[in-house]
Amino acid sequence: MVIPTVVEQISLPSEDVRGSLESSPLVSSPDSPHGPSPVSELLDSPSIPAICTDVNVVPEHEKNELEQSILNLEGEIAQLSLKQRSLDDKRREALNKILDIKGSKISGSIRVFCRVRPFLPTDKRKIQPISTGSEKIVVKLAGTSKEFEFDKVFLPQALQEEVFGEVEPVLKSALDGHNVCVLAYGQTGTGKTFTMDGTNEKPGILPRALKELFHQASLNNSFSLTFSISMLEVYMGNLKDLLAPKPTCRSYEALTRCNLNIQTDSKGLVDIEGLTDVALPDFAAARWWYGKGRRVRSTSWTNVNEASSRSHWNSKLTQILRDSLGHGSKVLMVALVSPCEDDVLETICSLNFAKRARGIESNKELPEELKKLREKRIALLEEDMREAEAECQKVTNQLQKAEIALSENRRLFSTKFRLCEAESKTPMSAEEDTKEAIGTPRTSKKDIKGDLSSSLPRFMTSTAASRQRQSAAEKEIVGRAISFRSGTRSSIQFSASQSVSYSDPRLKAIFQNSNRKSRYAETNPLIRDSAKNNGSDRRVDPLPRSKLASSSDPNFSATLCRHRRRKSDFI
Numbered sequence: 181m182v183i184p185t186v187v188e189q190i191s192l193p194s195e196d197v198r199g200s201l202e203s204s205p206l207v208s209s210p211d212s213p214h215g216p217s218p219v220s221e222l223l224d225s226p227s228i229p230a231i232c233t234d235v236n237v238v239p240e241h242e243k244n245e246l247e248q249s250i251l252n253l254e255g256e257i258a259q260l261s262l263k264q265r266s267l268d269d270k271r272r273e274a275l276n277k278i279l280d281i282k283g284s285k286i287s288g289s290i291r292v293f294c295r296v297r298p299f300l301p302t303d304k305r306k307i308q309p310i311s312t313g314s315e316k317i318v319v320k321l322a323g324t325s326k327e328f329e330f331d332k333v334f335l336p337q338a339l340q341e342e343v344f345g346e347v348e349p350v351l352k353s354a355l356d357g358h359n360v361c362v363l364a365y366g367q368t369g370t371g372k373t374f375t376m377d378g379t380n381e382k383p384g385i386l387p388r389a390l391k392e393l394f395h396q397a398s399l400n401n402s403f404s405l406t407f408s409i410s411m412l413e414v415y416m417g418n419l420k421d422l423l424a425p426k427p428t429c430r431s432y433e434a435l436t437r438c439n440l441n442i443q444t445d446s447k448g449l450v451d452i453e454g455l456t457d458v459a460l461p462d463f464a465a466a467r468w469w470y471g472k473g474r475r476v477r478s479t480s481w482t483n484v485n486e487a488s489s490r491s492h493w494n495s496k497l498t499q500i501l502r503d504s505l506g507h508g509s510k511v512l513m514v515a516l517v518s519p520c521e522d523d524v525l526e527t528i529c530s531l532n533f534a535k536r537a538r539g540i541e542s543n544k545e546l547p548e549e550l551k552k553l554r555e556k557r558i559a560l561l562e563e564d565m566r567e568a569e570a571e572c573q574k575v576t577n578q579l580q581k582a583e584i585a586l587s588e589n590r591r592l593f594s595t596k597f598r599l600c601e602a603e604s605k606t607p608m609s610a611e612e613d614t615k616e617a618i619g620t621p622r623t624s625k626k627d628i629k630g631d632l633s634s635s636l637p638r639f640m641t642s643t644a645a646s647r648q649r650q651s652a653a654e655k656e657i658v659g660r661a662i663s664f665r666s667g668t669r670s671s672i673q674f675s676a677s678q679s680v681s682y683s684d685p686r687l688k689a690i691f692q693n694s695n696r697k698s699r700y701a702e703t704n705p706l707i708r709d710s711a712k713n714n715g716s717d718r719r720v721d722p723l724p725r726s727k728l729a730s731s732s733d734p735n736f737s738a739t740l741c742r743h744r745r746r747k748s749d750f751i
């Protein structure tokens with residue numbers, strides 16, 4: 181009665197095994213006087229392969245197919261990553277050109293906007309001395325008029341969204357690794373806070389920028405970005421750390437938080453000693469810390485020694501912004517002006533400063549034809565950029581799908597074949613081996629026996645002597661089954677060494693490292709070589725780890741590491 185159990189364990193019936201089984205006293209041949217045994221019937225049946233399947237042995241062709249699929253997906257991912265990279269380069273190049281053309285025609289990197297505040301109920305003389313166009317602003321004073329030209333002029337009714345829309349390209353540039361600085365400048369009460377911070381209902385540039393940065397970073401998974409935030413206020417020559425932990429007493433510690441020192445690090449970059457730098461894992465954290473900084477900013481300066489450095493304070497700001505205003509950085513200044521006649525002198529002062537910052541005289545305007553050419557060029561570049569962005573998004577989606585398929589295939593592979601391989605390699609005790617050779621768990625065997633004996637009439641159940649004989653016969657069969665099993669196992673090991681073994685370089689590439697960069701570096705000679713080159717050419721900025729914007733892409737590691745500074749400048 182145990183024969184079917186033995187048969188169930190035979191995965192690849194060979195002639196030897198067949199012979200062993202058929203010669204067993206319990207397994208009679210078709211010619212035997214007892215007629216064909218259940219085993220013989222099973223072995224002769226055309227459905228043997230389906231019945232004789234060892235649960236621990238997966239067909240080799242399935243293994244090869246899965247392995248091939250993994251390799252194909254790896255190749256596809258490498259190709260898509262390259263495509264994604266080149267589209268991203270294309271987009272970045274177009275964006276840079278746009279910013280350069282849109283920026284000052286002379287300095288190339290500073291864009292200056294002007295925003296006119298609307299009349300407020302508290303304003304006294306609501307006579308508007310300013311006339312505006314989309315790039316021009318004219319101020320009338322004592323019968324004369326003065327004209328200023330900027331990259332963009334926002335009318336009093338301009339929405340926060342419109343202003344942010346013009347800032348957005350510069351943010352993308354920040355994610356591409358450029359230092360970016362957004363400044364608001366103007367007379368008191370003209371809307372600097374409103375433009376940069378805004379209100380809960382009408383958020384300004386900063387909250388929108390934080391949201392957009394995290395959103396943009398989440399769209400592209402070809403590299404990883406880390407964000408951190410620092411906030412400081414420059415007031416009367418003193419630097420206040422807005423994110424510092426609350427001082428326990430109004431003492432020296434509190435004072436030092438208001439008198440940070442500006443230093444130059446070993447690389448000649450600006451370093452504000454002791455400035456709090458908080459890592460931002462997500463947008464929620466960014467919003468929280470930004471809110472904290474805003475609240476601290478609104479509190480009064482009580483412990484500050486106002487006489488300390490008045491003489492060289494409009495220079496502290498310059499020192500702080502030095503890196504952000506330097507070569508290769510993108511600067512955006514918003515000059516805020518009042519619409520009131522009473523403020524007209526201040527307005528002219530602000531506009532003159534903004535004009536100097538922009539570096540172009542309004543009377544040296546570009547001829548109309550050149551202007552049109554410039555606009556046309558910008559429109560073409562914007563189209564290129566949009567196309568590259570859309571294409572890049574498609575590739576990113578394909579990449580995500582391929583990565584999901586790859587991880588699913590790997591999971592399948594490791595559960596099916598590694599388990600199987602481990603199973604076949606684990607040394608088994610004689611008892612375990614016997615159990616396995618017989619196959620069905622003991623309980624099942626008992627069940628079968630129990631079921632059968634209970635279903636048989638008493639006279640058909642075995643006597644003590646017949647049980648002894650049966651046991652001896654079983655032992656013999658089990659002995660043969662064990663030797664067969666051993667043979668099977670070694671054959672699994674052999675085939676495994678061809679396809680599943682860790683010594684196989686193809687699988688090594690798949691299993692060894694889940695890190696994409698190194699995996700690609702191993703599997704794709706193109707990437708491996710470029711990574712090597714970049715590694716030798718690029719200088720790695722030794723900023724503290726928390727201050728680094730790390731990237732899995734070797735091309736980005738050097739350029740993104742200045743995010744901390746960019747962020748602090750930004751705020």
Ligand SMILES: Nc1ncnc2c1ncn2[C@@H]1O[C@H](COP(=O)(O)OP(=O)(O)OP(=O)(O)O)[C@@H](O)[C@H]1O
Nearest residue numbers: 297298300336366367368369370371372373374375
């Ligand atoms: N574009 C605008 N639309 C509606 N309200 C505005 C706008 N700009 C400024 N305001 C309002 O004008 C007032 C002064 O603005 P805000 O406080 O932003 O000026 P400020 O330049 O930051 O002033 P200060 O330099 O004194 O801090 C606020 O009540 C603000 O809500």
